[in-house]
Amino acid sequence: MDIAFFQDVFLRLLGGVPLTLQLAGISLSIGFVLAVVLAIALHNASPLVVLPLRGYVALFRGTPLLVQIFLIYYGLGQFRPSLQAMGVWWLFREPYWCVILALTLNTAAYGAEILRGGLQSVPAGQIEAALACGMSRGLLYRRIVLPLAFRQALPAYGNEIILMVKGTSLASIVTLLEVTGIAHQIISQTYRAIEVFICAGAIYLILNFAITRALAWLEHRLSPHLRPPPAARSATQKGEAA
Amino acid sequence: MRHIFKWLAASALSLAAVTGAQAQTAPKAITIATEGAYAPWNFTGPDGKAAGFEVDLAKDLCARMKIECTIVIQDWDGLIPALTVGKFDVIMASMFITDKRLEVIDFSRPYAIDPSSFAVAKTSALAKSGLGGKFDLNKEGEAQASIDKIKPLVKGQTIGVQAATTNQQFLKKYFDGVVDIREYKTTEQHDLDLAAGRVDGLFAQQTSLAATLAKPEYAEFEIAGPGFLGGVFGRGTGAGFRKTDTALRDQFNAAIGEAIADGTIKRLSEQWLKSDVTPPQ
Amino acid sequence: MDLPAFVSLLGFSEKGWGPALLTAAGMTVLLSASGVVLGALFGGLAAFARLKGGRLARGTADAYCTLFRGVPDLLTIYLLYFGGSSLLTAVGRFFGAQGFVGLPTFATGVLALAIISGAYQAEVYRGAFLAIPAGQIEAARALAMPGPLMLRRIILPQLLRYAIPGLGNVWQLILKDSALLSVIGLVELMRQSQIGAGSTRQPFVFYIAAAVLYLVITFISGALIRRAEKRSLRGVRRA
Numbered sequence: 001m002d003i004a005f006f007q008d009v010f011l012r013l014l015g016g017v018p019l020t021l022q023l024a025g026i027s028l029s030i031g032f033v034l035a036v037v038l039a040i041a042l043h044n045a046s047p048l049v050v051l052p053l054r055g056y057v058a059l060f061r062g063t064p065l066l067v068q069i070f071l072i073y074y075g076l077g078q079f080r081p082s083l084q085a086m087g088v089w090w091l092f093r094e095p096y097w098c099v100i101l102a103l104t105l106n107t108a109a110y111g112a113e114i115l116r117g118g119l120q121s122v123p124a125g126q127i128e129a130a131l132a133c134g135m136s137r138g139l140l141y142r143r144i145v146l147p148l149a150f151r152q153a154l155p156a157y158g159n160e161i162i163l164m165v166k167g168t169s170l171a172s173i174v175t176l177l178e179v180t181g182i183a184h185q186i187i188s189q190t191y192r193a194i195e196v197f198i199c200a201g202a203i204y205l206i207l208n209f210a211i212t213r214a215l216a217w218l219e220h221r222l223s224p225h226l227r228p229p230p231a232a233r234s235a236t237q238k239g240e241a242a
Numbered sequence: 243m244r245h246i247f248k249w250l251a252a253s254a255l256s257l258a259a260v261t262g263a264q265a266q267t268a269p270k271a272i273t274i275a276t277e278g279a280y281a282p283w284n285f286t287g288p289d290g291k292a293a294g295f296e297v298d299l300a301k302d303l304c305a306r307m308k309i310e311c312t313i314v315i316q317d318w319d320g321l322i323p324a325l326t327v328g329k330f331d332v333i334m335a336s337m338f339i340t341d342k343r344l345e346v347i348d349f350s351r352p353y354a355i356d357p358s359s360f361a362v363a364k365t366s367a368l369a370k371s372g373l374g375g376k377f378d379l380n381k382e383g384e385a386q387a388s389i390d391k392i393k394p395l396v397k398g399q400t401i402g403v404q405a406a407t408t409n410q411q412f413l414k415k416y417f418d419g420v421v422d423i424r425e426y427k428t429t430e431q432h433d434l435d436l437a438a439g440r441v442d443g444l445f446a447q448q449t450s451l452a453a454t455l456a457k458p459e460y461a462e463f464e465i466a467g468p469g470f471l472g473g474v475f476g477r478g479t480g481a482g483f484r485k486t487d488t489a490l491r492d493q494f495n496a497a498i499g500e501a502i503a504d505g506t507i508k509r510l511s512e513q514w515l516k517s518d519v520t521p522p523q
Numbered sequence: 524m525d526l527p528a529f530v531s532l533l534g535f536s537e538k539g540w541g542p543a544l545l546t547a548a549g550m551t552v553l554l555s556a557s558g559v560v561l562g563a564l565f566g567g568l569a570a571f572a573r574l575k576g577g578r579l580a581r582g583t584a585d586a587y588c589t590l591f592r593g594v595p596d597l598l599t600i601y602l603l604y605f606g607g608s609s610l611l612t613a614v615g616r617f618f619g620a621q622g623f624v625g626l627p628t629f630a631t632g633v634l635a636l637a638i639i640s641g642a643y644q645a646e647v648y649r650g651a652f653l654a655i656p657a658g659q660i661e662a663a664r665a666l667a668m669p670g671p672l673m674l675r676r677i678i679l680p681q682l683l684r685y686a687i688p689g690l691g692n693v694w695q696l697i698l699k700d701s702a703l704l705s706v707i708g709l710v711e712l713m714r715q716s717q718i719g720a721g722s723t724r725q726p727f728v729f730y731i732a733a734a735v736l737y738l739v740i741t742f743i744s745g746a747l748i749r750r751a752e753k754r755s756l757r758g759v760r761r762a
Contacts, residue, residue, distance in 0.1 A: 062741035063734045064702035074726040077438030169595035188406030191346045193323035193605040201594040208593040286718045288543045290710045315708050327608040430721030
């Protein structure tokens with residue numbers, strides 16, 4: 001085992017971590033905002049609005065992310081004159097923005113479905129109680145519905161975050177040099193595919209492990225009502241969530 | 243958990259038994275890998291089968307050696323790693339014989355020699371400069387002078403190149419910091435981005451560029467500046483082998499020699515590449 | 524682009540890519556199905572280890588699930604592709620076989636999908652097992668039912684009922700993951716559209732066609748899964 005080689009590769013791959021985190025961070029943040037709006041719309045709006053939104057969600061959930069990235073990058077590249085006329089070519093010219101666009105649209109579709117499930121789980125009694133108190137629609141969502149829905153959706157949304165971090169590895173296919181892209185570069189210089197991919201895998205594992213821990217902590221913080229009181233904890237074993 | 247290991251070991255062994263038997267009869271039947279995305283040297287048709295100059299040459303060489311050949315397609319950047327781990331026995335994928343690659347694999351004698359060049363818009367400074375000719379990078383003075391003349395003409399432009407190739411090494415060595423190098427998995431992809439205007443130019447082998455530029459979408463582009471050979475480009479295009487397969491390599495060398503002598507390479511290259519790339523005998 | 528050109532490009536005439544794309548779509552379904560079936564074995568074993576195994580078995584199963592859910596599937600595929608042959612060659616040498624031992628591309632693809640889907644299926648089976656009311660198992664024990672019979676009559680039928688929605692999700696995930704096998708040169712739907720896009724320089728047409736075919740596959744399989752779910756709930760009273 002060539003420890004020095006592993007060390008060198010590992011350090012070089014770390015150089016790609018900022019870009020990996022940037023791609024995941026930006027698309028997850030914008031995607032989350034979009035997902036909230038979409039989920040509320042899907043939950044409440046008239047069929048005229050819901051139908052096209054359902055189509056969008058089905059499209060992005062029903063096709064591979066790789067196809068979406070290729071379609072947005074190489075596919076739309078064919079329509080440069082029209083995109084230039086619309087003044088949006090600067091966006092589609094850069095692989096960086098194409099990947100962010102694809103990842104954002106993808107995570108927004110998945111996120112909308114997850115949050116919609118959360119919204120559906122909010123007990124009707126809670127909403128009735130809030131309305132009976134004379135809460136406005138906005139206040140009702142801010143104080144009652146969204147917090148409950150988020151708490152319910154958190155485990156599933158956590159999975160989505162991890163899937164997105166993993167999904168950024170596809171950016172290497174459209175010339176971006178994030179962790180996987182750099183891994184390919186090192187392989188092309190050393191031809192030692194196995195060692196390099198093991199290093200890259202370790203980096204993603206560390207990233208995702210940190211995210212999992214952070215999410216578990218957040219979930220713990222947000223669910224004091226679900227935990228048995230300290231006295232009872234030793235008596236009854238905590239049931240594991242399926 | 244022990245079950246999993248047992249099962250894995252058992253299935254691995256049964257597979258090994260099946261494929262191991264094939265490996266022992268290798269001299270009579272081999273697998274040749276090509277990229278299948280480098281027209282007209284090698285490309286893939288609608289039926290998923292490889293075609294092109296190197297595919298026809300491979301068939302010709304196999305017939306001469308009386309070896310049964312299967313041609314498979316493998317992504318460019320995985321070709322050498324996959325050869326060394328034994329996915330196939332020979333690479334014929336327009337791969338240049340370079341010292342760096344010779345550290346890991348072995349090559350036959352060259353079966354083609356084809357210089358590399360820039361392709362840029364006809365209206366660009368490089369195209370209008372009228373620079374041309376052919377430069378051997380081993381003759382450093384001449385080549386460097388020509389490169390220094392090109393530098394100001396392409397400064398700040400984005401140039402597409404295929405990753406893990408000698409063309410990419412050339413740009414990295416002589417144009418790093420001068421042009422913005424963008425690396426693609428296949429030449430097909432950088433061709434698409436040239437048409438889309440995401441890159442200002444390409445750097446690739448002349449025959450490959452000529453085939454791309456012959457298509458109507460590329461009417462506004464042309465091959466410009468000199469062609470480069472030698473140096474990082476090595477000693478021409480050869481077939482790659484594992485270092486242990488010396489007998490197979492020698493058989494290929496003899497067959498390539500015959501194909502050069504009887505004009506087969508000239509005929510095939512003129513048919514596919516529209517120019518004669520035959521190396522000296 | 525005018526319509527006739529579009530039709531002839533994707534059509535079934537001699538120069539059309541229609542048959543190639545449909546064959547490739549069939550390949551995608553075959554790969555995903557084989558991957559999920561083989562993955563059921565890995566997932567089942569891992570779930571069993573996590574539920575009933577000793578400390579070592581549980582640790583190994585935990586590591587397996589964490590590893591393959593945390594590492595990008597693209598890397599798992601590459602690793603298996605490049606690492607699988609080396610491993611087999613080493614095993615082969617150990618048992619006296621000569622030379623290199625290759626793992627065929629199709630087998631590599633199925634194995635990759637099986638390993639990835641197994642990590643997800645383990646969670647599904649574990650959750651489904653925990654959802655079976657303890658009274659059912661106690662009742663079977665009280666009737667002195669032998670273990671295998673209990674597994675066949677009591678546990679497996681109910682396990683499957685609870686697992687169907689989760690398995691449906693895994694299937695959809697693996698179906699889309701199979702597109703990543705294009706990077707190891709397996710001619711499935713994604714690879715075929717890349718080949719088409721490259722050689723005709725019409726990427727938009729081919730990637731749209733691929734997207735539509737993937738959608739058709741996910742829609743049909745989604746409908747089948749919903750039907751299976753409904754059927755499995757025949758005997759259940761709705762609250």
